Amino acid sequence: MKKLLTSFAILAACFAAGAQDFDTYFEDATLRLDYVLCGGADNQAVYFQQASKTSGWAGRRQHMDELLLEGNGQIRLRSLDDGKVLYANSFSTLFQEWQSIPEASQVQKAFENCFQVPFPKEKVEVEVTLTNARREVCATLRHVIDPADILIRRIHDNGNPCITVWEGGSLEKAIDIVIVAEGYTAEEKAKFFSDARRLEEGVFSHEPFASRHGDFNVRAVFAESQGSGASVPREGEWHDTAVSCHYDTFYSDRYLTTSSMQKLYDLIGTVPFEHVIVLVNTPRYGGGGVFNSVTIASSNHPTANIVLVHEFGHSFAGLADEYAYDNYGDRYPEGIEPWEPNVTTLTDFASKWEDMLEPGTPVPTPVDQLEQRRDIRRIWNTLPAKDRERLNLHVGVYEGAAYNPTGVFRPVQECRMRMNECEHFCPVCSRAIQRTIDFYTR
Numbered sequence: 265m266k267k268l269l270t271s272f273a274i275l276a277a278c279f280a281a282g283a284q285d286f287d288t289y290f291e292d293a294t295l296r297l298d299y300v301l302c303g304g305a306d307n308q309a310v311y312f313q314q315a316s317k318t319s320g321w322a323g324r325r326q327h328m329d330e331l332l333l334e335g336n337g338q339i340r341l342r343s344l345d346d347g348k349v350l351y352a353n354s355f356s357t358l359f360q361e362w363q364s365i366p367e368a369s370q371v372q373k374a375f376e377n378c379f380q381v382p383f384p385k386e387k388v389e390v391e392v393t394l395t396n397a398r399r400e401v402c403a404t405l406r407h408v409i410d411p412a413d414i415l416i417r418r419i420h421d422n423g424n425p426c427i428t429v430w431e432g433g434s435l436e437k438a439i440d441i442v443i444v445a446e447g448y449t450a451e452e453k454a455k456f457f458s459d460a461r462r463l464e465e466g467v468f469s470h471e472p473f474a475s476r477h478g479d480f481n482v483r484a485v486f487a488e489s490q491g492s493g494a495s496v497p498r499e500g501e502w503h504d505t506a507v508s509c510h511y512d513t514f515y516s517d518r519y520l521t522t523s524s525m526q527k528l529y530d531l532i533g534t535v536p537f538e539h540v541i542v543l544v545n546t547p548r549y550g551g552g553g554v555f556n557s558v559t560i561a562s563s564n565h566p567t568a569n570i571v572l573v574h575e576f577g578h579s580f581a582g583l584a585d586e587y588a589y590d591n592y593g594d595r596y597p598e599g600i601e602p603w604e605p606n607v608t609t610l611t612d613f614a615s616k617w618e619d620m621l622e623p624g625t626p627v628p629t630p631v632d633q634l635e636q637r638r639d640i641r642r643i644w645n646t647l648p649a650k651d652r653e654r655l656n657l658h659v660g661v662y663e664g665a666a667y668n669p670t671g672v673f674r675p676v677q678e679c680r681m682r683m684n685e686c687e688h689f690c691p692v693c694s695r696a697i698q699r700t701i702d703f704y705t706r
């Protein structure tokens with residue numbers, strides 16, 4: 265109950281300001297705030313590093329003070345006069361994922377994080393909070409930003425070539441995605457733009473992105489790398505690349521990430537964006553997606569398209585993995601409802617997809633015989649369409665999700681967020697993506 269009240273209080277506080285507030289409180293410009301998140305398995309702190317400014321604001325101009333999802337942390341801008349929340353956003357971080365691996369009990373580490381917020385007209389208090397697995401606030405930093413501060417760096421065009429891959433609407437209305445080149449040499453510029461176009465088409469061939477294509481703009485920024493390809497630590501292969509991405513993050517071979525968030529933002533420069541996809545020039549399998557932070561994708565693996573849309577599900581819509589292997593730690597303690605829209609511990613199921621269950625659906629819902637087959641992934645493409653549809657579309661409460669074989673439940677038997685072979689998002693994930701698009705655009 266305490267958790268519910270906490271979540272409700274956050275949302276209630278967020279509804280205090282109105283949609284007309286953008287022009288009252290903000291310039292048409294972006295304030296980039298750089299932080300370092302530090303700590304170990306059981307401790308964490310947020311430190312402010314620097315601020316910078318670019319012209320134009322690509323983010324939402326409505327629901328300014330609301331959070332659609334809680335994330336594993338939040339950033340808020342408050343009026344110094346009355347404490348009113350002027351802007352809020354939620355996010356997850358690589359740092360918090362790292363906190364659940366054994367290394368975090370042995371060493372204290374620091375991770376870069378960059379946030380973009382609308383540029384305030386008056387002094388504001390910025391608050392950054394991190395929450396733990398129990399959804400309790402475990403670290404808070406508050407500081408004041410004075411828009412007249414001469415040390416807010418002005419960012420100028422860095423000269424990196426940028427093309428528009430897809431234009432669905434104006435900067436103010438559409439959701440702006442930027443695709444950044446990683447591991448492409450100067451000679452591979454044309455390949456990058458070609459890869460970016462192909463993968464953009466791949467993402468937007470999936471519903472519900474396909475039917476909402478007009479709500480997005482997609483740009484591609486070429487950043488030159490000295491070395492071609494991806495760094496693969498377990499093979500001793502390191503390349504000098506634009507964004508310093510590498511496989512083997514947390515010693516997981518296919519987990520492709522970067523710790524160089526400031527470098528990434530510097531390469532994007534003045535190109536307006538709300539969501540960033542780093543496209544890594546490699547045929548190797550892998551990727552990564554962190555909610556409201558970054559999506560990282562391989563360019564040329566045969567499954568590149570479908571891995572990218574899965575990872576974008578994480579970073580854009582806050583979707584959890586619906587599979588139950590790869591235990592990264594006990595992210596959902598007993599009695600805690602995850603904030604991710606597509607998994608539940610049944611602690612607060614009414615806040616999830618209870619309204620989408622057919623009357624009489626047993627909870628938990630037993631999986632059918634096909635789903636129990638160990639070779640389900642191998643035989644998926646040979647199954648009759650009606651079987652695939654049943655496994656993908658019949659909404660229930662199936663045990664095993666988010667790396668936990670027991671105690672965490674998913675909405676369907678198979679989904680794009682569970683296995684690559686499954687072609688479509690399930691109805692619950694689709695609704696979550698639709699709601700995210702609506703939140704940014706309506």
Ligand SMILES: [Zn+2]
Pocket residue numbers: 586606675676679680681689690691692693694
């Ligand atoms: Zn799903």
